[in-house]
Amino acid sequence: MNDNESAHRYEIGQTVRLSRGFGYAKNASAGYEIIALLPSNGAHYQYRLRNSEENFERVAAENEMTLRN
Secondary structure, three states: OOHHHHOOOOOOOOEEEEOHHHOOOOOOOOOEEEEEEEEEOOOOEEEEEEOOOOOOEEEEEHHHEEEOO
């Protein structure tokens, strides 16, 4: 694990929810699996996310998500 990966709050394989306040109202309660750790956008680390019901991947910042229980 490199320094970039250790600074991320979440890990690959975890499932998160997206916060409604960031334009994700329609699918905010859906679970998204983290499939990649991405660099910071200048303020927050970013993640590549995948939901099995969507035909595309998303990129979201740490402040736009919460861990799904």
